[in-house]
Amino acid sequence: MTDEVRIYVEEAPGQRREVVAPTDMALSVMEVLKASGYDIQATCGGMALCGTCHVEVLAGPALDEPGDDELAMLESLPVMTQGSRLSCQIRITNRLDGLVVRLMPQGT
Amino acid sequence: MTNSISTDICIIGAGPVGLFAVFEAGLLKLRCHVVDALPQVGGQLSEIYPKKPIYDIPGFPDILAGDLVQNLMRQIEPFHPTFTLGERVERLAKLEDGTFQLFTTDGTEIFCKAIAIAGGLGSFEPRKPAVESLETYEGGRGVYYMVRDPETFRDRRIVIAGGGDSALDWTIFLADVAKEVTLVHRGTTFRGAADSAEKVQKLHEAGRARLVLSSNVTHVHGQDSLEAVTITANDGTAETLPVDAFIPLFGLTPKLGPIGDWGLELEDDAVKVNTLDYSTSVPGIFAIGDINTYPGKLKLILCGFHEAALMAQGAYKYMFPDKRYVLKYTTVNGVPTL
Ligand SMILES: Cc1cc2nc3c(=O)[nH]c(=O)nc-3n(C[C@H](O)[C@H](O)[C@H](O)COP(=O)(O)OP(=O)(O)OC[C@H]3O[C@@H](n4cnc5c(N)ncnc54)[C@H](O)[C@@H]3O)c2cc1C
Ligand code: FES
Numbered sequence: 001m002t003d004e005v006r007i008y009v010e011e012a013p014g015q016r017r018e019v020v021a022p023t024d025m026a027l028s029v030m031e032v033l034k035a036s037g038y039d040i041q042a043t044c045g046g047m048a049l050c051g052t053c054h055v056e057v058l059a060g061p062a063l064d065e066p067g068d069d070e071l072a073m074l075e076s077l078p079v080m081t082q083g084s085r086l087s088c089q090i091r092i093t094n095r096l097d098g099l100v101v102r103l104m105p106q107g108t
Numbered sequence: 109m110t111n112s113i114s115t116d117i118c119i120i121g122a123g124p125v126g127l128f129a130v131f132e133a134g135l136l137k138l139r140c141h142v143v144d145a146l147p148q149v150g151g152q153l154s155e156i157y158p159k160k161p162i163y164d165i166p167g168f169p170d171i172l173a174g175d176l177v178q179n180l181m182r183q184i185e186p187f188h189p190t191f192t193l194g195e196r197v198e199r200l201a202k203l204e205d206g207t208f209q210l211f212t213t214d215g216t217e218i219f220c221k222a223i224a225i226a227g228g229l230g231s232f233e234p235r236k237p238a239v240e241s242l243e244t245y246e247g248g249r250g251v252y253y254m255v256r257d258p259e260t261f262r263d264r265r266i267v268i269a270g271g272g273d274s275a276l277d278w279t280i281f282l283a284d285v286a287k288e289v290t291l292v293h294r295g296t297t298f299r300g301a302a303d304s305a306e307k308v309q310k311l312h313e314a315g316r317a318r319l320v321l322s323s324n325v326t327h328v329h330g331q332d333s334l335e336a337v338t339i340t341a342n343d344g345t346a347e348t349l350p351v352d353a354f355i356p357l358f359g360l361t362p363k364l365g366p367i368g369d370w371g372l373e374l375e376d377d378a379v380k381v382n383t384l385d386y387s388t389s390v391p392g393i394f395a396i397g398d399i400n401t402y403p404g405k406l407k408l409i410l411c412g413f414h415e416a417a418l419m420a421q422g423a424y425k426y427m428f429p430d431k432r433y434v435l436k437y438t439t440v441n442g443v444p445t446l
Pocket of ligand 2: 030041042043044045046047048049050051052053054073086087088089
């Protein structure tokens, strides 16, 4: 088993950038995206309190259902799609290989 | 009529650091006026995490963020600071004598001898739904992103949008004030306070408020002011409703905002300071707390408090270059009052 996975960020329709993420550091997708230079505020530091790490999951493996705190925050945002998630609430594990996400515009 | 205020230090931002700066300035007998874009004091502590315990405030093994804000307010009482809340500082000008004039969004003018920017992550701005021409009706013409004075909506027809606590709470409150209240929520369930969701459901059943689920406000219409909104259901059906006010309540998100345009030297959206006294590149303007940056910066309340103490000394020296200040401990002299 490898100790890294590949996730993809759709920067424009059909244009995806690969991000390699370690699985042995208990990081969240938000932390990995931030470390990869994406402009994510993550004001609350990953506590599902601010909504500034909102992403849309476009494809890839099935994820665990969002928890109550995550759903409550997502529901309070102006835009919520079928794939809406808080990237700070998704832990990087081996199961995540191939995940494709799109960053939601700041403020949504 | 323009509201005009005159003070020694104008503190921009009523977060924990701005509030503690009032105390440190007060010890030096400097008067403070505090401005914040939010309608309440406390910055991130009140806006994002009022019910969360904080463990790294000296002397408090744990304290709820909201309680820390209350304690800070008590601590600064003896200095009688004045406040302008719910207004953002937009612009500032340095006058010929080295003093400053600040202008807020609502036309308040503040004259002061020094400025302490304690703007944190910037001012909290409402998250706006993507509805075309929404901004046409901002500024009192029918679209409101927060309820400052419920009386604004007395006997009016209003549509509230959102699924969080504040959308529910204001629907309940305004049902008694407004002529008609409609709550539009994109989902079918409400998380958060179950009790509030139940109350809204009961108001709906009693015909005192209307609840429209699985829908969004998609269009706004009107000439000079808002006259109607179109609500579109997830299945595509739409209705246009005559209204006097539309209140989208989707929470707030921090933005650096106008601070970035004041000619201060910046680095990564933060204001560069000299750690000697937390002065910025413009003499007389200081920056403390999360808004500033310097080598080794930590965005912690504790560090902001330390910066506030040094800033107050620096501001004193800027205002009174010829006076010598001798540090006195509050344990020896007690807390002086203004
Ligand atoms: C979830 C969470 C947990 C945290 N836990 C801790 C912890 O345990 N310990 C700790 O030390 N720190 C913690 N922090 C960090 C801490 O909250 C910040 O360091 C602190 O709030 C900074 O205070 P501040 O006064 O500088 O800014 P803020 O609290 O951000 O306040 C700034 C204020 O300035 C106002 N403002 C900005 N621009 C303008 C303008 N132009 N006009 C008018 N008003 C303006 C804003 O509206 C805001 O109210 C936490 C942060 C978060 C999000
Ligand atoms: S970082 Fe705040 S909700 Fe994810």
